[in-house]
Amino acid sequence: MMWTTLKQIRKTGIIRENVPADLELVAINNIQDEILKVLGRALTIRLVDAGSCNGCELELNALGNAYYNLEGLGIKFVASPRHADMLLITGPISRNMLSALLITHEAIPEPKLVVAVGDCAVNGGVFGESYATIGAASKVIKVDHLIPGCPPSPAEILQGILNAVHYRLKKRPYFD
Amino acid sequence: MILTRVNEQGWQENALRIAENHGRLVTLWGRQSAPGSFTMYAVFFDSNVGLEGMSLRLAKGVTSYPDLSNLFPCANRMQRAMWDLLGVSAANSLDTRAWLSHGAWPDDYFPLRKEFSGREVSKENQLDEYSFIDVIGDGVHEIAVGPVHAGIIEPGHFRFSVVGEKTLRLEQRLGYAHKGVDKAFERYSGLSGVQLASRICGDSTVAYSWAYCMALESAWKWKVPQRALWLRALMLERERVANHLGDLGAIGNDAGFTFGLTQFMILKEQWIRVNKTLFKHRFIMDCVIPGGTLYDINREDVAEILKQCKHTLREVKILKGIYEEHTGLQDRFISTGKVSKDVANKLGLTGLAARASDIKEDARELFPTYPYSELDFNISGAESGDVAARVSVRFDEIFESLRLISEIAEGLPEGQTQSNCKPPKKPTFGFGWIEGWRGGIFAGLHLDQTGQIDRAHIHDPSWQNWPALDYAVIGDIVPDFPLINKSFNLSYSGHDR
Incomplete structure (x- = not known):
């Protein structure tokens, strides 16, 4: 069994891809350097699903696969909001998730970045505003960056996360 | 499906039978069928009869109907x-x-009543406390988890009552x-509603x-070209493989x-990239449309499909061998x-959870719509009902779906992939039942004479399977919960709608 496992690992090799060249990446080629320059350490992210259909979550999970190698770039999803630099929000902000979302946002230490991922969190998507949903995340929380798409691809999400970091750097130093 | 109109007594008698x-x-x-009056619908599956529906029209002003949860516990949450x-109880x-x-x-706000637009917004921000069922006794304590979970998962709340590490009871919210x-x-109109249905x-x-x-299509007696139905089956089986690949990795993790996790996620990524090449979307969203499919x-x-099936089959076989021979994994999976x-x-x-508990049930076999009626489909199954059984069913279903995909790709009939239809100028009702990767997804659709949706009800199999998860964890230790939960991988959004 051990032998088969090792053989499989060797056969797979390293399949990490470079950041897709077809995307207009605001951040430079070497993402790791950029993140270190901006943050001085790894970027940690807390996700809150505020009523998503699970499509965006599938793509966020895909970011962790060997092709995108998120953690290798110095970006990590964390369990506790207190360990996070960035809040990612998906879904059309269901009213049943509103207070959990606000509490999580509150628990993230300043300075924090907030990014809305997917059409629902960006503008309400097909669900919009109703008795059950609020719509765009920006109606309840100050959002720094938007990543539209239904769902956005892992490469688009990656680009969006980097853009958010980059824009913040331009506006004012992120961490002293 | 036969949809029988019954009275209150018939509702109970039918259910009992x-x-x-x-x-x-x-x-x-249920739906509001006329101003101030409601109709309830229930659909059953009986292996002798097939799908069987009944409708109960309540008298004007009546807002209750006979309870079915004493016969079918899963009716409770529905x-x-x-x-x-x-607002009908x-x-x-x-x-x-x-x-x-x-x-x-x-x-007193019941959104499905026609006097409400669904756009009303309450100023109420304070959510209600939920009365969980208490478990009391020496050393019993509660662990509350969620709705925000540790990883990248959908929202839901789990309340565990435990003694030491042992779970006495789990209650979901x-x-x-x-x-x-x-x-x-x-x-939405009948035609455009598919956009919303794809995002549930x-x-x-x-x-x-x-x-x-x-x-x-059943409501409007819309004839769909054969080629389109074969393409839909191809997409459905591709969706099944993608999800089983991801879950098998996550279960290992x-x-x-x-x-x-690493190996299966690589296979999944390769799989959904081919989806993107074939159908312009990684998860094949918006490709099944009324009257056919968007792409050919x-x-x-x-x-390319055949080549990928071969590659995936070879890789999954190797991984299955590794999973089966890994004593540490098997120790966690078995029992x-x-x-x-x-x-x-x-x-x-x-669905798949039932098939892992020795219940041979699959809409592709029990209710074989075209093209499944033409395909040589073998139902998967296992007997032990534990994580190991659900893992084994998932492996089997990957192999079966890969075979089906090859069979479909090679046997695809020639012809159109879309057809048109003139909607009838009268109120209509239709239903659909499709075996998704979790289990059967049932859609009941009421349309008015203009082709507008009057009521659409789409049911996720998670409604039946969430309560079973409560039972599955009893007696196991709390750290086994993520593993057990992942072996089912039930839907939150599909359930919560």
Whole structure:
């Protein structure tokens, strides 16, 4: 069994891809350097699903696969909001998730970045505003960056996360 | 499906007869059928009869109907949800706690009633406390988890009552992802509603959109070209493989075997990239449309599909060998999260979880719509009802789906992939039932004379299977919960709607 496992690992090799060249990446080629320059350490992210259909979550999970190698770039999803630099929000902000979302946002230490991922969190998507949903995340929380798409691809999400970091750097130093 | 109109007595008698014949409840819904009057619908599956529906029109002003949860425990949450959304309740039901409503809208606001637009916004921000069932005794304590979970997962709350590490009881609180989908459907026409149906549950978008389209096409007697139906089956099986690949990796990971996650996620990524090449979307969203499919495939695509099936088969076989020979993994899988056949039958367990508990049930075999009626389909199954059984069913289903995909790609009939239809100028009703990767997805669709949706009810198999998860964890240790949960991987969004 051990032998088969090792053989499989060797056969797979390293399949990490470079950041897709077809995307207009605001951040430079070497993402790791950029993140270190901006943050001085790894970027940690807390996700809150505020009523998503699970499509965006599938793509966020895909970011962790060997092709995108998120953690290798110095970006990590964390369990506790207190360990996070960035809040990612998906879904059309269901009213049943509103207070959990606000509490999580509150628990993230300043300075924090907030990014809305997917059409629902960006503008309400097909669900919009109703008795059950609020719509765009920006109606309840100050959002720094938007990543539209239904769902956005892992490469688009990656680009969006980097853009958010980059824009913040331009506006004012992120961490002293 | 036969849809019989019954009175209150018939509602109970029918349900009793089906329960005695070991039939099961597929779904239940209600609608406002005229000003101030409501109609309830229940659909059953009985292996002798097939799908069987009944409708009960309540007299004007009456807002209760006979309870079905005493015969079919899974009816409990469906009935509570119907109270929350429509304000019609099961008479003398023992559990009347709100289910989908958490108090974000007023108690006397029932969105599915026609006097409401669904756009009303309550100033109420304070959510209700939920009365969980207490477990008391020496050393018993509670662990509350969620709705925000540690990883990248959908929202839901789990309340464990434990002694030491042992779980005595799990109680779920769902509804956090409620998006008002049923009401939102009223804004759509029969033709455009598929856009919303595809976004109820992102991991099952093909199954949902097909079930919806099947309902619309049966309501309007719309003949769909053969080639389109074969393409839909191709998409559905591709969706099944993608999800099983991802879950098998995540199950390995939850048992501490990261290698499994890495390997399966690579296979999944390769798989969904081919989806993107074939159907312009990684999860094949918006590709099943009323009357057919949005895209067709050509000869080169077929070659690519066959090549990928071969590659995936070879890789999954290697990984299956590794999983099976890994004693540490098997130690975690075997006997963990067990749902016995008896409990599964009582709870109406469905889909892949039922097949892992020795219940040979699959809509592709029981209700074989074209092209499944033409394909050589073998139902998968296992007997032990534990995590190991659900893992084994998932491996089997990958192999079977890969075979089916090759069979479909090679046998694809020539012809159109879309057809048109003139909607009838009268109110219509249609239904669809599609075996998604979790289980059967049922769509009931009521349309008015202008072709606008009057009521669309789309049922996720998670309604049946969530309560079974409560049973599966009893007696196991808390750290096994993520593993057990992942082996089912039930839908939050599909359930909460």
